[in-house]
Amino acid sequence: MTTKxxxxxxxxxVPELLILSLLTRRPMYGYELVQAIRRSTDGTLEFGxxxxxxILHRLEADKLLRASRETVGGRxxxxxxxxxxxxxxxxxxxxxxxxxxxxxxxxLQGGEHGEAALA
Amino acid sequence: MTTKxxxxxxxxxVPELLILSLLTRRPMYGYELVQAIRRSTDGTLEFGxxxxxxILHRLEADKLLRASRETVGGRxxxxxxxxxxxxxxxxxxxxxxxxxxxxxxxxLQGGEHGEAALA
DNA sequence: TTGCAATACCTTAAGGTTTGATGTATAAAC
DNA sequence: GTTTATACATCAAACCTTAAGGTATTGCAA
Numbered sequence: 197m198t199t200k201x202x203x204x205x206x207x208x209x210v211p212e213l214l215i216l217s218l219l220t221r222r223p224m225y226g227y228e229l230v231q232a233i234r235r236s237t238d239g240t241l242e243f244g245x246x247x248x249x250x251i252l253h254r255l256e257a258d259k260l261l262r263a264s265r266e267t268v269g270g271r272x273x274x275x276x277x278x279x280x281x282x283x284x285x286x287x288x289x290x291x292x293x294x295x296x297x298x299x300x301x302x303x304l305q306g307g308e309h310g311e312a313a314l315a
Numbered sequence: 316m317t318t319k320x321x322x323x324x325x326x327x328x329v330p331e332l333l334i335l336s337l338l339t340r341r342p343m344y345g346y347e348l349v350q351a352i353r354r355s356t357d358g359t360l361e362f363g364x365x366x367x368x369x370i371l372h373r374l375e376a377d378k379l380l381r382a383s384r385e386t387v388g389g390r391x392x393x394x395x396x397x398x399x400x401x402x403x404x405x406x407x408x409x410x411x412x413x414x415x416x417x418x419x420x421x422x423l424q425g426g427e428h429g430e431a432a433l434a
Numbered sequence: 435t436t437g438c439a440a441t442a443c444c445t446t447a448a449g450g451t452t453t454g455a456t457g458t459a460t461a462a463a464c
Numbered sequence: 465g466t467t468t469a470t471a472c473a474t475c476a477a478a479c480c481t482t483a484a485g486g487t488a489t490t491g492c493a494a
Contacts, residue, residue: 201479202452202454203453227470243453244452290423301413322480390441442488442490443486456473459471
């Protein structure tokens with residue numbers, strides 16, 4: 197396996213969705229988010245800082261997140277909170293995810309639209 | 316929204332998963348698959364031929380699919396079926412999808428691992 | 435029979451995203 | 465006083481879907 201897979205299956209857009217979801221419940225800073233995602237998914241999902249930070253910057257630029265600097269014990273933290281725009285985005289994004297997830301699951305179970313349950 | 320989104324959220328790897336899933340139930344040719352995916356998902360998921368064909372070629376090269384040429388009414392078709400290797404891949408891929416889907420859903424619902432249901 | 439639509443296959447450039455590595459700097463631990 | 469953990473940040477690489485275009489056949493309508 198010399199191939200480095202940089203675009204793992206099923207994860208496109210997932211970091212952004214989780215970030216918005218987690219920050220809605222509680223403002224957090226980047227480093228904290230990385231671990232919050234891991235905990236929240238019981239270790240199933242792990243995104244590096246190189247993935248999280250660019251997204252935070254982008255979401256802030258799009259005014260979906262609001263950043264505020266805090267200094268705790270001499271350590272500077274950038275805490276992010278979700279704006280009202282961000283909440284709308286989250287709602288739409290979560291709905292999109294669920295729609296796709298349902299469609300995929302339906303296909304996996306062999307739902308061919310006209311083929312009613314056989315059991 | 317002048318941005319062309321070429322990498323839509325949540326769809327990475329989904330075409331391959333659906334292709335394997337659908338071809339397990341019934342061999343099909345590329346063009347047929349494109350529509351089968353649309354029908355199977357009630358129009359929720361639509362992948363163009365430019366997406367499907369490269370995947371079919373790759374899966375065949377990896378011996379996950381077996382191709383056979385058929386000529387129906389002067390029209391040449393390449394029918395694809397899933398090999399035993401392909402079935403194993405499907406099993407693993409579907410399991411991976413479900414694991415991720417469950418993790419995402421858990422986070423969306425605010426499952427913070429230690430925070431039991433409040434309701 | 436000419437033209438158009440649908441079928442069926444295929445290729446290509448473009449764009450966005452996660453990964454993994456790397457870099458800086460401070461606080462706490464040993 | 466050196467290492468570890470925290471905290472932020474950037475970059476090249478690799479990958480996948482999209483949109484658009486190209487070829488060729490069949491069937492139907494005008």
